[in-house]
Amino acid sequence: MKILVAVKRVVDKDIKIRVKPDQSGVDLANVKMSMNPFDEIAVEEALRLREKGQATEVIAVSIGPAQAAETIRTALAMGADRGILVKSDTALEPLAVAKILKAIVDQEQPGLVILGKQAIDDDSNQTGQMLAALTGWPQGTFASKLTLEGSDVVVTREVDGGLQTVKLRGPAIVTTDLRLNEPRYASLPNIMKAKKKPIDEKTPDAYGVDVTPRLEVLKTIEPSSRQAGIKVGSVTELVGKLKEAGVI
Amino acid sequence: MDQRVTDTEMTMVPLGEDYPEIRAGVRAICDKYPGAYWRKLEKDDEYADDFVNELSASGYLGALIPEEYGGSGLPLRAGCVILEEIHYSGGSAAACHAQMYMMGTMLRHGSEEQKQRYLPGIAAGTIRFQAFGVTEPTTGSDTTQLKTRAVRQGDKYVVNGQKIWTSRAHKSDLMTLLVRTTALDQVKRRTDGLSVLLVDLRAVKSGLTMRRIETMINHQTNELFFDDLEVPVENLIGEEGQGFRYILDGMNAERILVSGEMLGDARYFIARASKYAGERVVFGNPIGKNQGIQFPIARAYAEWKAADMVTRAAAALFQAGKPCGEEANTAKLLASEAAWHAGEACMQTFGGFAAAKEFDIERKWREARVYQIAPISTNMILAYIGQHVLGMPRSY
Ligand SMILES: Cc1cc2nc3c(=O)[nH]c(=O)nc-3n(C[C@H](O)[C@H](O)[C@H](O)COP(=O)(O)OP(=O)(O)OC[C@H]3O[C@@H](n4cnc5c(N)ncnc54)[C@H](O)[C@@H]3O)c2cc1C
Numbered sequence: 001m002k003i004l005v006a007v008k009r010v011v012d013k014d015i016k017i018r019v020k021p022d023q024s025g026v027d028l029a030n031v032k033m034s035m036n037p038f039d040e041i042a043v044e045e046a047l048r049l050r051e052k053g054q055a056t057e058v059i060a061v062s063i064g065p066a067q068a069a070e071t072i073r074t075a076l077a078m079g080a081d082r083g084i085l086v087k088s089d090t091a092l093e094p095l096a097v098a099k100i101l102k103a104i105v106d107q108e109q110p111g112l113v114i115l116g117k118q119a120i121d122d123d124s125n126q127t128g129q130m131l132a133a134l135t136g137w138p139q140g141t142f143a144s145k146l147t148l149e150g151s152d153v154v155v156t157r158e159v160d161g162g163l164q165t166v167k168l169r170g171p172a173i174v175t176t177d178l179r180l181n182e183p184r185y186a187s188l189p190n191i192m193k194a195k196k197k198p199i200d201e202k203t204p205d206a207y208g209v210d211v212t213p214r215l216e217v218l219k220t221i222e223p224s225s226r227q228a229g230i231k232v233g234s235v236t237e238l239v240g241k242l243k244e245a246g247v248i
Numbered sequence: 249m250d251q252r253v254t255d256t257e258m259t260m261v262p263l264g265e266d267y268p269e270i271r272a273g274v275r276a277i278c279d280k281y282p283g284a285y286w287r288k289l290e291k292d293d294e295y296a297d298d299f300v301n302e303l304s305a306s307g308y309l310g311a312l313i314p315e316e317y318g319g320s321g322l323p324l325r326a327g328c329v330i331l332e333e334i335h336y337s338g339g340s341a342a343a344c345h346a347q348m349y350m351m352g353t354m355l356r357h358g359s360e361e362q363k364q365r366y367l368p369g370i371a372a373g374t375i376r377f378q379a380f381g382v383t384e385p386t387t388g389s390d391t392t393q394l395k396t397r398a399v400r401q402g403d404k405y406v407v408n409g410q411k412i413w414t415s416r417a418h419k420s421d422l423m424t425l426l427v428r429t430t431a432l433d434q435v436k437r438r439t440d441g442l443s444v445l446l447v448d449l450r451a452v453k454s455g456l457t458m459r460r461i462e463t464m465i466n467h468q469t470n471e472l473f474f475d476d477l478e479v480p481v482e483n484l485i486g487e488e489g490q491g492f493r494y495i496l497d498g499m500n501a502e503r504i505l506v507s508g509e510m511l512g513d514a515r516y517f518i519a520r521a522s523k524y525a526g527e528r529v530v531f532g533n534p535i536g537k538n539q540g541i542q543f544p545i546a547r548a549y550a551e552w553k554a555a556d557m558v559t560r561a562a563a564a565l566f567q568a569g570k571p572c573g574e575e576a577n578t579a580k581l582l583a584s585e586a587a588w589h590a591g592e593a594c595m596q597t598f599g600g601f602a603a604a605k606e607f608d609i610e611r612k613w614r615e616a617r618v619y620q621i622a623p624i625s626t627n628m629i630l631a632y633i634g635q636h637v638l639g640m641p642r643s644y
Contacts, residue, residue: 032265034272070268077269185276188307188320191269 001111002057003046005080006101007039009064009071010121023219026121035071038116040078041176044183045146046114047079054148055112057081061104063097065089069199076194077186083199088211096204096211098130103207105135110171112153117142117175128175138168142177259564261557267329270308274330277302278337283608286339290466290611295419296343303334304373309344312351317367324501325563328508335512336519338608340615342467346416347377348505349623350424353444353498357486362446366422379423379449381411381472382495389628390644391426392438392492396474398427398445400481400488405429405445407455407477413622415469418458423447425479426495429488443491446483465615499624500566500576506623507559507576510583513616514552517590520609521545521597528599541597548590555582574637581629584619591616 011017011026012034018027035043049055060075062068063086072083086100105113118125132139140146140155144163147154153168158177168174186194204211232238242248265271281299289296303309311326313319320326327348334341347370354363354377369375387393396409407427417423423446430441449456455477458470486494522545525536535541562575591613595602602609620626634640 074269074272077273185306186269186273187305188270188273188311190307191273192320194269 001055002059002108003049003055004059004061004101004105004108004110004113005039005042005046005075006097006113006115006127007043007060007062007071007075008036008116008119008121009033009062009068010036010119013037013120019220019222023221025217025220033067033070035074036116036119036121038118038120038176038178039075040183041178041180042114042116043075043078043080044181045143045174045176046112047184048181049112049146049148050079059084059108059110061086061101063088063092063100063204072199073194074186076197076199077191078184079190080197082197084202085199086202086204086207088204090211091213092211093213093215094124094126095130095214096209097127098134099209100204100207100211101127101131102134103209105131111151112148112171113137113173115173115175117177128173132173135171135173137171137173139173139175140166140168141175143174144177144179146174146180255570257568259561259568259570261560261564262325263560267326270311270326270329271333273306274303274308274333275337277306277308278334278339281337281339283338283606283611286466286611287605287608293462293466295416295468296340297419299339300344300376301373303344307371309347309373310371312348312355313367313371314355317363318371319367323563323567324504325560325567327505328559328563330508331505332508332512332515335509336515337512338516338612340466341509342465342615343416343419344378345505345509346380346420349502350377350380350498352501353424353485353494354446356497357444357490357494358446359485361482362485366446370422375422376416376420377422379414379417379420381414381417381423381425383413384410385412385471389625391495392442393432394426394428394442396425396427397431398429398443398479400429403481405479405481405484407445407474407479409474411472411474413461413469414458414472415467417449417470417472418460419468421448421450423449424485426491429491435489439492441489442495443488444485444494445479446485447477447479448483452477465611465618467618500562500572502623503576503580504559504562504566504572506619507555507562507579507583510580510587510616510619511552511556511559513587513612513619514548514555514583514590516612517587517594517609517616518545518549518552521548521590521594525597535597544589544593545597548586548593551582551586551589555579555586558582573632577629577632580624581626581633584626587616587619 012032015032020027046058050058058080059082060072060080061084062072066087069085072085076083115128142158143155144158145156151170153170153172155166155174157164308330310319311322311330315321331341331345366375370377384394398405398407425445425447427443428441429443435441455475457473461469525541526534528535558575559579562572562579565572565575594609595613598609601607635642
């Protein structure tokens with residue numbers, strides 16, 4: 001069985017981002033970029049399944065600018081077998097990404113697709129669900145545990161108020177939550193080997209997908225900075241202050 | 249006053265985060281060994297076994313070993329980057345840098361048989377190659393005067409004498425040892441008659457005593473006493489009598505690599521200081537608003553940047569096989585001072601908290617200070633620049 005993992009190039013989690021002066025978005029010039037942390041977890045899970053002998057090949061797909069090849073290399077250095085880069089300089093929305101992934105799924109016929117539950121840049125949390133809808137495959141989102149039982153995929157999901165376990169009839173779509181695993185780092189020999197692994201380059205056109213944005217960003221603003229708190233002496237004072245602030 | 253001809257072949261110097269995937273890999277390992285790990289080691293006077301083992305197992309310490317011997321065969325700059333990231337993360341490469349420092353000597357002058365015997369094990373992390381004995385208590389920086397003697401008797405050398413500051417000897421399987429094989433009064437030049445022996449410490453039964461030296465940092469260093477230590481002749485590196493040249497030959501690589509460590513320290517201090525300066529509020533303002541706090545950090549950044557550029561230039565020249573003594577020495581000087589000035593700025597920025605061990609600043613500051621003395625002291629570098637680059641009269 002093949003496993004397809006989707007990996008996105010995003011602003012590094014340790015970078016303090018800045019909004020562009022014209023409010024059109026976040027300033028990405030000269031900013032360090034890395035693999036979306038949830039996608040690292042996706043790669044790790046796929047590699048573990050392959051190491052257990054339950055998968056034969058792990059394919060890492062990234063859709064984005066040419067530099068997304070580096071993100072694929074990171075996945076290859078962790079241990080993925082090959083990569084597919086779908087190059088696009090357009091800002092991509094989840095639906096466009098899901099459509100491209102659907103086309104790749106049709107071509108590659110994986111038994112399982114693992115994605116991060118969301119990307120830390122736009123926090124959309126949509127691509128996995130949309131891909132499930134487009135393929136008609138069952139989905140197990142926010143996975144904190146994943147086991148394969150024959151062609152069934154058993155997923156424990158982190159839901160509000162607890163854990164829910166679902167059994168999906170494969171092939172299936174899974175999105176990862178933080179607690180699924182702790183991703184490995186790449187060893188130096190594997191970084192070197194990854195340089196020789198193949199990355200297939202494609203364009204959205206090749207899959208017949210129109211990636212023109214359907215949404216318009218009106219403005220991007222910094223979250224307002226938190227004001228210092230105050231101490232109150234009594235319940236009456238607290239109620240008074242809350243009324244003053246217009247929250248009750 | 250750079251007297252050299254223009255570098256017409258155009259040595260290329262990479263800017264920015266070169267080897268990003270290696271940096272990320274090393275950082276991921278270092279994240280598992282935070283300040284608390286290093287503090288505990290120092291408190292317990294322990295060697296960083298776990299850290300070194302993990303760094304070996306993941307192949308990073310074998311970066312410079314050629315692929316045919318199980319390493320990754322990467323350029324010197326990659327080694328520099330690995331050491332830099334260790335120091336930038338708040339750790340210390342002192343436990344394991346020596347095998348990179350010495351790799352050139354082994355590769356260029358070791359016999360094929362020696363390489364086959366040791367390099368795959370070093371690459372795999374099963375053989376530790378972490379000790380080099382050059383410095384002696386009575387002769388110090390004046391290396392050619394060293395007193396340790398090795399006398400050939402049949403198929404072995406018999407070694408007598410003393411070394412000091414032989415770091416990690418008690419934690420290493422192999423040690424390179426610089427000894428005099430022909431007496432000083434029987435050689436034409438004082439640089440002749442020295443030889444490098446590869447001592448397999450695992451095989452030593454007698455003739456060697458080690459005594460730990462306690463230092464201001466957790467450096468795991470020793471005094472070594474040789475009393476008829478026998479070393480098989482097959483463990484001679486290269487030719488007898490040429491040892492000083494082999495050691496000198498490795499110096500540029502060592503200086504470039506050690507610069508990487510100090511640049512990492514500088515980055516560590518600058519990052520910690522600039523962040524804290526923005527967060528710590530006294531007199532109603534972040535302390536970093538005050539130029540007395542802000543400017544030393546900004547100056548340290550500028551010094552780091554200059555040192556970083558010269559280090560990159562030195563590594564690029566080294567890789568291209570071009571002369572790089574001037575750059576390697578300059579890099580070491582600038583990087584050690586950038587690290588120290590950044591450390592001073594950081595200490596001052598953290599105020600009283602700098603003195604608290606749990607902030608790690610004082611530990612890194614102590615560690616950074618040593619680089620102005622070892623592996624080569626600042627004055628010896630200035631002497632190199634003054635005498636070899638500028639042609640002024642020699643003091644020795
Ligand atoms: C923590 C630590 C670890 C070390 N690890 C090792 C190791 O693993 N292996 C090893 O072989 N060595 C090691 N060393 C030794 C180190 O390389 C030496 O300490 C260093 O080379 C200086 O030698 P010295 O201490 O004998 O100083 P000296 O040679 O006595 O010099 C003392 C001072 O005088 C200055 N000086 C001397 N001559 C001149 C001159 N002509 N002009 C101007 N100034 C001069 C020096 O620059 C220095 O500042 C280590 C040292 C330390 C502190």
